[in-house]
Amino acid sequence: MTCDEVLTARVLGGALDAAAAAHAAACSRCRADAPAAAALHRTLAEHRTAPPPAELRVRTLRAAAPLVAERAIRPRLARALAATLLALPAIVAWDTGVVRTVYAALTAVLPAGLSAYVVGSYGAAITVLVALSYAAVPLLAARQARASWRPAHA
Amino acid sequence: MPTDEELVGALAAGDGAALRLLLERWERPLHAFLDRHMHGRDVDDLFQETWLRVVRAAPRFDPRRRFSTWLFQIALNLCRDWHRRAPPEPVDPAALGGTAPPDAADARLDAARLLATLPDAQRSVVILRYYHDLGEAEVAEILGCPPGTVKSRLHHAVRRLVAAARGRAT
Numbered sequence: 254m255t256c257d258e259v260l261t262a263r264v265l266g267g268a269l270d271a272a273a274a275a276h277a278a279a280c281s282r283c284r285a286d287a288p289a290a291a292a293l294h295r296t297l298a299e300h301r302t303a304p305p306p307a308e309l310r311v312r313t314l315r316a317a318a319p320l321v322a323e324r325a326i327r328p329r330l331a332r333a334l335a336a337t338l339l340a341l342p343a344i345v346a347w348d349t350g351v352v353r354t355v356y357a358a359l360t361a362v363l364p365a366g367l368s369a370y371v372v373g374s375y376g377a378a379i380t381v382l383v384a385l386s387y388a389a390v391p392l393l394a395a396r397q398a399r400a401s402w403r404p405a406h407a
Numbered sequence: 408m409p410t411d412e413e414l415v416g417a418l419a420a421g422d423g424a425a426l427r428l429l430l431e432r433w434e435r436p437l438h439a440f441l442d443r444h445m446h447g448r449d450v451d452d453l454f455q456e457t458w459l460r461v462v463r464a465a466p467r468f469d470p471r472r473r474f475s476t477w478l479f480q481i482a483l484n485l486c487r488d489w490h491r492r493a494p495p496e497p498v499d500p501a502a503l504g505g506t507a508p509p510d511a512a513d514a515r516l517d518a519a520r521l522l523a524t525l526p527d528a529q530r531s532v533v534i535l536r537y538y539h540d541l542g543e544a545e546v547a548e549i550l551g552c553p554p555g556t557v558k559s560r561l562h563h564a565v566r567r568l569v570a571a572a573r574g575r576a577t
Contacts, residue, residue, distance in 0.1 A: 257566070260562075264565045264568070266537075290565075290569065293521075296518050296572065297521075297538075300443070300517075300522070302438070302443060304438070305434050305451075306451065309438075309455070310430055310431075314426065314427060314430065316458075317426060321421055321422075321426055322421065322423075324419060324421035325421025325422070326421065327421070328420070328421075
C-alpha cells in the first residue's frame with residue numbers, strides 16, 4: 254500500500270481496507286493529506302451536470318431513424334435478391350429453349366444467316382430485359398421495405 | 408427486461424424501439440460524461456453523433472463486451488477527434504455554473520476548473536472512475552491502455568487535483 258493509493262481511495266470515496274487504514278494511520282504524509290482529500294472528494298461530488306435537454310432525445314432519434322431503417326431493410330433486401338436469383342437458372346433455361354425453338358422454326362422458311370440475325374436480336378433483347386429486371390430488384394425491394402417500415406416506426 | 412447488449416443486437420437488426428430503450432437508459436450518464444469532458448461545449452452535438460455511431464457500428468458490436476464500455480469508448484473517441492479538430496475556446500465561467508443555485512454553481516465551477524487543470528488522458532480517468540464508478544479494467548478498455556496505466560494516471564491526476572485545490576484554498 255502506498256500513499257498514492259490511500260490518497261486516491263480517499264478522493265474516490267471508497268472505504269480504506271485494513272492494509273490501507275493501517276498505512277494511513279502510521280504515515281504522517283497520509284495523515285496530512287486526509288483533509289485535502291476529503292475536501293476534494295466533496296468538491297468533485299458537488300459537480301453535478303444539467304440533465305440533457307428534453308428535445309435532445311427526439312432530435313437524436315429523428316437523426317438516427319434513416320440509419321435504423323437501413324438496418325431493418327438489409328435482411329429483406331438480401332431475401333428478395335436470393336429469391337429472385339433462385340429463379341435465374343429457370344429463366345435462362347426457358348429463354349434458351351425458346352431461342353432454339355424459334356431458330357429451328359425460322360430456318361425452315363428463311364436462310365440460316367437471316368434466321369441467326371433475327372434470333373440473335375431477340376436473344377440480345379431478352380438478355381438486356383432480364384439484366385434490367387435484376388438490377389431493379391434491389392431498388393424496388395428497398396423502396397417497398399422503406400414504405401412498410403415508416404408507418405410502423407414513425 | 409432485455410440487457411443493453413441484447414438491445415444492441417436488436418438495433419443491429421433495425422429495431423428502432425431498441426435504440427429508444429438504450430437512449431432512455433444511457434442518455435443521462437452519456438450527457439454528463441460529455442458535459443464534464445468537454446466543459447459544456449458542443450455536448451448536444453457530440454451526444455447525437457455518439458448515438459449515430461452506435462447505430463452504424465451496432466452490427467460489429469461484440470456481445471461479450473459491456474455496452475457501457477463500448478458507448479463511453481465511442482464518446483471518448485469523438486471527444487478526442489473534436490479536440491484535434493477544434494481550437495480550444497475560452498470557457499465562460501457563467502456557462503459552467505448553469506442554472507444551478509449560486510452555492511451549487513460555485514462548487515460546480517470549482518470542480519470544473521479543477522478538472523480543467525488535468526491533461527485529457529488524466530481527466531478521462533477521473534471522470535470515468537469517480538463519476539461513472541467504472542473499474543480500472545473497464546476504464547483501461549475504454550482508453551485502450553493497460554490497467555496499470557489507468558492506475559498511474561489516476562494517482563497523478565489525484566495528486567495534481569489536491570495540489571490545485573490547495574493552491575485555490577491559499
